[in-house]
Amino acid sequence: MSDPNVRHKVLPGGLRVFSEPLNEATSVALGIWIRAGSRDEEDKVAGISHLMEHMLFKGTPSMDALGIAQAFEGIGAQENAATGEEYTVLYARFLPEHLDRALDIVSDMIKNPTLVDLEREREVIVEEIKMYEDRPDQMADEYLSSLIFHDDTLGRPIIGSAETVRGVDHDTLRGFHGDVYNTANVFVVGAGKLDPDYLESAVEDKFSGLPEGEPFVREAKPTQPESRFFYKFKETEQYHVSMGSLGIPASSEDRFGMAALNNVLGGGMSSRLFQEVREKRGLAYAVYSYHQGYSDAGAIKTYVGSTTGNVEEAVKIISEQLEKVQEETVEAEELERTKQQLKSSTLLALESTAARMNRVGRSVITDSELLKPEEIAERIEAVTADDIRRLARKHLNLDSMYLSAVGPKELDLGRYLN
Numbered sequence: 001m002s003d004p005n006v007r008h009k010v011l012p013g014g015l016r017v018f019s020e021p022l023n024e025a026t027s028v029a030l031g032i033w034i035r036a037g038s039r040d041e042e043d044k045v046a047g048i049s050h051l052m053e054h055m056l057f058k059g060t061p062s063m064d065a066l067g068i069a070q071a072f073e074g075i076g077a078q079e080n081a082a083t084g085e086e087y088t089v090l091y092a093r094f095l096p097e098h099l100d101r102a103l104d105i106v107s108d109m110i111k112n113p114t115l116v117d118l119e120r121e122r123e124v125i126v127e128e129i130k131m132y133e134d135r136p137d138q139m140a141d142e143y144l145s146s147l148i149f150h151d152d153t154l155g156r157p158i159i160g161s162a163e164t165v166r167g168v169d170h171d172t173l174r175g176f177h178g179d180v181y182n183t184a185n186v187f188v189v190g191a192g193k194l195d196p197d198y199l200e201s202a203v204e205d206k207f208s209g210l211p212e213g214e215p216f217v218r219e220a221k222p223t224q225p226e227s228r229f230f231y232k233f234k235e236t237e238q239y240h241v242s243m244g245s246l247g248i249p250a251s252s253e254d255r256f257g258m259a260a261l262n263n264v265l266g267g268g269m270s271s272r273l274f275q276e277v278r279e280k281r282g283l284a285y286a287v288y289s290y291h292q293g294y295s296d297a298g299a300i301k302t303y304v305g306s307t308t309g310n311v312e313e314a315v316k317i318i319s320e321q322l323e324k325v326q327e328e329t330v331e332a333e334e335l336e337r338t339k340q341q342l343k344s345s346t347l348l349a350l351e352s353t354a355a356r357m358n359r360v361g362r363s364v365i366t367d368s369e370l371l372k373p374e375e376i377a378e379r380i381e382a383v384t385a386d387d388i389r390r391l392a393r394k395h396l397n398l399d400s401m402y403l404s405a406v407g408p409k410e411l412d413l414g415r416y417l418n
Contacts, residue, residue, distance in 0.1 A: 003372045006360055007196045011204045014183035014212055018360050019196040022353065028099055028192035029357035031091040032106050035185040035365060038160070039085045039153040039294075040216045047125070047160015048168050048176050050083040054121050055173065056090060057081070060112045063105075071105045083158055086218070086294055087365045093354055096193040100202060107206040110181060118170055126162045136240045136406040137286070137305060143230050143404035144242040148299050150225040182213030187364060191356035220297035222246070229414040230404045239311040239407035240303070243318065243417070245400055247291050247298030248391075250366035256342075256379045257387035258291050258300070258395075263338045264330055264388060265289045265321065265396075266302055270337065272321050277304060283314040295366045300395050308409055312416075319398060319416040326392045330385040342380050347373055 006020045037049050058065050072079045075098035081090045090109065094102055132138050142157050149155030159165075188207070190199045248254050266273035266289030277287045284306040291300045302322075306314045330338075349355040350373060363370040371379065398417045405413055 002375065003370045005372075006370055009196075009200050011200070013210070015203070015207055015210060016187040016364075017200045017203050018187065018189045018364065019194060019199050020189075020191040020356050020360060021194055021196055022192050022356065025192040025353050026095075027093050027353050028096050028102075028190060028194050029091065029093045029353035030099070030102055030106065031089050031189040031357045031361050032110055033187050033189060033361045033365065034088040034181060035086070035187075035215060036088055036180045037084045037086040038156055038158040039218065041153065041160075044164065045160075045168055045172060045176070046156055046164040047158070048164075048173065049088050050159050051122065051125060051165060051168055052173065052176060052180075053081045053083045053088050053090075054125060055115050055118065056109045056113050058117050058121060059114045060108045061114060062108060062112075065117070068105065068109065071101075075101050077102060085154055085158060087361070089361060091354070091357065099190075099194060099199070103202050103206045110186065111207065111210055113177065115170060115173055115177075118168075118173065122165050122168070125159065125165050129159055129162055129165070132157075132159065136234055136236050136238070137303065139232065139234070140240040140242040140303065140404050140406045141301065143232060143406070144244050144301060144402060145299065147225050147228065147230055147402035147404060148244060148246060149220065149222040149297070151223040152220050154220055154294065154297060155222065178211070179213070182211045184213040184215045186210060189357050189360045189364075191360065192353035218296055220294070222297075225402075228402045228417065230402075231410045232404075232406045233408070233410070234406050235408050236406065237307075238305045239308045239405065239409075239411075240305050241311060241315055241403065241405045241413060242301055242303050243315070243401055243403045244299055244301030245395055245397070245402060247300040247395055248293065249296050249298055250293030250362070251295070251368040252293070252298075254387070254391060255293065255368075257383045257391050258293075258298075259342055260335070260338050260380070260383045261325070261388045261391050262289050262291045262300065263341055264334060265325060267338075268341060272325070273302065273304075273318060276317050276321055277314050281313070281317065283310045283317070287314070287318075293366065308407060308411075311407070312411060312413065315403075315413050315416050322392075322396045322398060322401075326389065326396055328389075330388050332385075335383075335385055335388070339380050339383065343377050346376055346380070
């Protein structure tokens, strides 16, 4: 961790605390991170990490669900939680004078969840699953992940399925909490107007009793699916298509080059996909690309939503752009514009204490070096046109790409990748 403003301390028992004091800030962002996500689950309980995230808010011996909500509101905190493929995080943002009380609340939630109302909350998540099923763009992304990470848990939906969620009983959930919520997997991140010494002392006090444990071992091992293409029938007004392939880990030395490649391809309004598909031809409202980096793997993806009549041309244009970025060197003007966009979007985000807290947390989760802002700018500036073309040739080769589609009629879109 090369950013000297971020302090790291390992407490007795193994709990880690990361603090980034910002004297100019007016708030504190506090995150309790758990190194456990959907990729760490057994198939039969897929979605249990997300279910556990929900259950943290259902009560402790000292507070019921309403009491937790009132406790956060009593200090004016903005609180929430999230689950990803590799983590669960409970976070809150509040005024500096409320740090002690915020730690009281979150430590109680992490250490002592009563897990009441499980049956009701399972049905809430089933409704959430149904909500996602009404979003065909998200379905296309999930189907694409299942192709890219075939036979690997990274390819599963974070939320699980109705069947697996309903199959988690109280004993299973209690066992999961005991196995996962320990000092090997839990760490605390604070960013903003805070005293690192006080934060470390308070965390040691309030998280005392958290058991020790062993971290999960992660190794992505995707296999080749029988087909590189997947279609799902759904009566939709738009036809939704996701295309992509394996990318790079979040800690890769090429991560800034990959960010530049993604930005050139479909990262903004001046990007090639946006200009060619939307602006010049009017084939779609939404068209973009994105890269997802994990601790040991990654995926680069594109998405387009278009009418059934226009989607084939849109996919054809996207495929042509994927080939073009492999064959031709990015010109100096486009490269410079890309670097300025990346520097601005990355560095301006650091004005937020929540973004600072998230940056540290994700760095720990993915075992990525945490760079100083000026080092980030230097790494971005060091990206060359040759780097972009090299990464494009390795990760955007049409012969090794996958395609998923959701729409009212099956089309032969796979031919554009052959």
